[in-house]
Amino acid sequence: MYRNFSIVPKIMFGRGAFNQIADILNERRIGEGAYMVFVIDDVFTDAPLEARLPLENGDMLLRVNVEDEPKTKYIDELVEKIRAFNPKKPVGVIGIGGGSAMDIAKAVSLMLNNPGSSADYQGWDLIKNPAVYHMAIPTLAGTGAEISRTAILTGPEKKLGINSDYTLFDQIVLDPELLVGVPKDQWFYTGMDCYIHDVESLQGTFINEFSRAYGEKSLELCREVFLGEHEDKDDKLMMASYFGGMSIAYSQVGACHALSYGLSYVLGIHHGIGCCITFDYLEDIYPEGVAEFRRMMEKHDITLPRNLTKNMSEGDLEKMVTTALGLVPLWENCLGPDWRNIMTRERTLELYKRM
Numbered sequence: 584m585y586r587n588f589s590i591v592p593k594i595m596f597g598r599g600a601f602n603q604i605a606d607i608l609n610e611r612r613i614g615e616g617a618y619m620v621f622v623i624d625d626v627f628t629d630a631p632l633e634a635r636l637p638l639e640n641g642d643m644l645l646r647v648n649v650e651d652e653p654k655t656k657y658i659d660e661l662v663e664k665i666r667a668f669n670p671k672k673p674v675g676v677i678g679i680g681g682g683s684a685m686d687i688a689k690a691v692s693l694m695l696n697n698p699g700s701s702a703d704y705q706g707w708d709l710i711k712n713p714a715v716y717h718m719a720i721p722t723l724a725g726t727g728a729e730i731s732r733t734a735i736l737t738g739p740e741k742k743l744g745i746n747s748d749y750t751l752f753d754q755i756v757l758d759p760e761l762l763v764g765v766p767k768d769q770w771f772y773t774g775m776d777c778y779i780h781d782v783e784s785l786q787g788t789f790i791n792e793f794s795r796a797y798g799e800k801s802l803e804l805c806r807e808v809f810l811g812e813h814e815d816k817d818d819k820l821m822m823a824s825y826f827g828g829m830s831i832a833y834s835q836v837g838a839c840h841a842l843s844y845g846l847s848y849v850l851g852i853h854h855g856i857g858c859c860i861t862f863d864y865l866e867d868i869y870p871e872g873v874a875e876f877r878r879m880m881e882k883h884d885i886t887l888p889r890n891l892t893k894n895m896s897e898g899d900l901e902k903m904v905t906t907a908l909g910l911v912p913l914w915e916n917c918l919g920p921d922w923r924n925i926m927t928r929e930r931t932l933e934l935y936k937r938m
């Protein structure tokens with residue numbers, strides 16, 4: 584069975600594109616009392632970017648904190664905050680930030696039109712009603728959250744996305760100028776998320792020409808960005824992120840993502856750095872990818888944290904193993920239908936113990 588998947592219908596790309604968001608939003612400001620909610624990463628509090636937002640009378644500036652990756656409880660609180668701000672629904676939600684802020688904007692725009700808690704919708708196609716119009720303006724590149732059909736959330740029982748066609752943004756504005764000023768380590772970790780998407784997609788058993796076309800171009804761009812010297816490297820990384828996301832949309836990620844979910848669920852380690860930590864131990868599965876990744880780390884003088892699992896209880900280690908091995912499609916993509924005999928609990932535990 585082939586999937587019939589939706590993609591983001593409207594995309595603006597280019598340096599300074601941010602200056603045009605007022606025009607895009609004005610088309611949506613229809614009717615009395617129409618207002619927008621700007622969901623912005625609080626790293627930009629009082630920064631020039633925040634001052635450039637085209638806020639109009641009645642709009643809401645909603646600063647969000649992403650120290651912890653988005654939790655369902657936090658989403659529910661933010662939705663309540665919007666309802667308290669104005670009992671009328673906004674006509675648009677605009678997410679400005681990295682993968683976390685973008686996922687918050689997705690989840691909030693969905694929950695404004697769906698009853699209950701966001702935790703009720705963690706899974707596949709559980710959302711009943713379309714979201715409020717939502718737009719993303721990434722300020723970090725790599726996750727592919729700008730084009731994916733999921734909003735990844737940590738809930739009371741699991742870390743799992745709200746996956747649905749309604750999750751997709753209605754509009755994205757990709758302005759490479761917004762990547763200026765990202766701390767180098769963060770730039771590298773989030774960029775490597777994209778590089779790893781490409782390797783896992785291209786080397787997976789689910790690969791097809793659709794995913795290969797996007798994955799190969801994304802990989803080429805990542806090499807230019809992380810191994811070369813290019814003035815327009817930010818433009819390249821933004822497109823690499825988009826193409827990497829398109830590649831996995833029609834294939835799947837693999838072992839590195841599965842294992843990093845375990846690290847993130849139990850230790851709260853963020854996605855980008857978690858993928859980097861994990862990838863460094865996967866030379867048996869992705870020999871060329873890991874060798875190239877290490878050259879990239881060396882070039883950018885990146886040191887990864889070690890001994891993360893040293894003092895962990897057996898119970899927590901087991902919980903990580905269970906989380907990782909629960910991601911069945913990722914393992915099937917990586918190792919094929921016989922994956923359970925290849926990636927046993929023992930082998931997974933050994934890998935975690937080395938981290």
Ligand SMILES: NC(=O)c1ccc[n+]([C@@H]2O[C@H](COP(=O)([O-])OP(=O)(O)OC[C@H]3O[C@@H](n4cnc5c(N)ncnc54)[C@H](O)[C@@H]3O)[C@@H](O)[C@H]2O)c1
Binds near residue numbers: 626653686734762853
């Ligand atoms: N929906 C998806 O398809 C998808 C895919 C992969 C990851 N994710 C999610 O994305 C998140 C990771 O996203 P990320 O790697 O982009 O990082 P992030 O959004 O978690 O941000 C990382 C850090 O960078 C800061 N930051 C963001 N933009 C900045 C800028 N321009 N200048 C300075 N600092 C800036 C943030 O405040 C934060 O401290 C995780 O929550 C993960 O679950 C989602």
Ligand SMILES: [Fe+2]
Binds near residue numbers: 780
């Ligand atoms: Fe990822």
